Amino acid sequence: MKVLVALILLVQLPIHKAVPAAPPGPLGCDDPESEAAAEFAVNYINNYSHHGYKFALNRIENVRVLPQGLNNEILFLELDLLETECHILNPTPLENCTVRSFTEHAVEGDCDVKLQNLDGKLSVLASKCHSHADSNEDIVRVCPDCPLLVNLNNTQVLTAVTAALNYHNSKTADAYLKLLEIGRARIQYEPVHLVFVEFAVAATNCSAEEAKDNVDACQLLPDSQSNFGFCTATMAIRPLQDLQVDCKLYGHQPGVIYQPGQDTSAGLLPSVVQGFTNHNLRLSHNNPVASESSSSEFPTSAVAAKSVVKRTVGEVAQHDKVARPVGFVPPPPPCPGRIHHFKI
Structure with missing residues (x-):
């Protein structure tokens, strides 16, 4: 029992x-x-x-x-x-x-x-x-007067970069800078004709004063001493001619090496950007x-x-605010995810 x-x-x-x-x-x-x-x-x-x-x-x-x-x-x-x-x-x-x-x-x-x-x-x-x-078309629709990207080998772009770099080197007592690559270029035609350029540079083993005597002897610093920098410039062509330049060097960065596509010592562009408006990632x-x-x-x-x-x-x-059965796993957020900045 x-x-x-x-x-x-x-x-x-x-x-x-x-x-x-x-x-x-x-x-x-x-x-x-x-x-x-x-x-x-x-x-x-x-x-x-x-x-x-x-x-x-x-x-x-x-x-x-x-x-x-x-x-x-x-x-x-x-x-x-x-x-x-x-x-x-x-x-x-x-x-x-x-x-x-x-x-x-x-x-x-x-x-x-x-x-x-x-x-x-x-x-x-x-x-x-x-x-x-x-x-x-997308840019003009939102901002009709905004300058647009142009090819990096555009004649006006090359003229503006050359003039900007020459101007900087003529006004500094520091190292003579050489062009590495043109990063961006935009042109505005109305109401004022302006050319906006951005380009990477590097210090050479010459001072700007020494370069006046023999610029061909000025070489980029070796990797152990390299000093890269960046310049922005705006060239006004019409109605008045003007040039504004701002160049900054970053100082030596151990382990950072620039890999050119072709010789850029004379302002030549690597072949990968010929006819393109931006460096392709x-x-x-x-x-x-x-x-x-x-x-x-x-x-x-x-x-x-x-x-x-x-x-x-x-x-x-x-993190689930709603009461769920034991072992319940909510579905993931849908894809695509949130936009962090803006949609193109």
């Missing part, structure tokens, strides 16, 4: 069963892990760009995750970037670089990046990028060290790994 009562009581007792924590759901474009991976990817892209300007994240278009095992996953990101005002040689951290405004004729970058997240550490396996300027890379990759174009040892903490179910539930 006692055995029967015990059995009846046992059946009536509630059964407590441990519910295993469900794994986090798929990543959304605005998820913190996606944002961290995108930030890492953008810094990588800027570190390996050799011409033009630094780019900042504008939007995550898409993110896909491919699990590879315990604490190992592959992330595929589609990123929209925007050109900043910082040249690639500028030591200013990206977070302090101003994104160029829409009316300055914005340039957009499109990148596909493949990363590995192994034990919370990110590494870039492959990346492919290109960039393009917004259409003239051409970056195509496969990590030769990673098992997920096959070809070798860029090493990755110079890029520091960044820790990424994956979401847990508890963290997700903590």
Whole structure:
């Protein structure tokens, strides 16, 4: 009898069963892990760009995750970037670089990046990028009088750059500067004819005074002493002629090396920009060290790994304001993600 009562009581007792924590759901474009991976990817892209300007994240278009095992996953990101005002040689951290405004004729970058997240550490396996300027029609529609980007080898542009650099060198007692590359050029025709140029420069082993005697003897400083800089200039052509120039040197930056496409000592432009309005963010890379990759174009040892903490179910539930069943994981935010600056 006692055995029967015990059995009846046992059946009536509630059964407590441990519910295993469900794994986090798929990543959304605005998820913190996606944002961290995108930030890492953008810094990588800027570190390996050799011409033009630094780019900042504008939007995550898409993110896909491919699990590879315990604490190992592959992330595929589609990123929209925007050109900043910082040249690639500028030591200013990206977070302090101003994104160029829409009316300055914005340039957009499109990148596909493949990363590995192994034990919370990110590494870039492959990346492919290109960039393009917004259409003239889009700019004129918003700002009819705004100057528009023109080809970097435009005759007026080359004249303005040459005049600006000659003017600076004639007014300084410091190092004689040589042109590295023209970064941007815009022309306004009405009501005043103006040419706006931006260009990267580097100090030589000559002073400006010494260069007057034999400019051909002036050579760029060796990598161990290199000193890069940047100039902006505005040349007024009509109704009055005028020239305003501002050049700044950044000082020596250990490890920073400029890689010209062709000889630019005489103001010649690298062939990659002939007939183009902006330096294309051409970056195509496969990590030769990673098992997920096959070809070798860029090493990755110079890029520091960044820790990424994956979401847990508890963290997700903590931010969920609505009461949910145990183990519920809300769906990720939709893709594409939020726009950080403006849409082109």
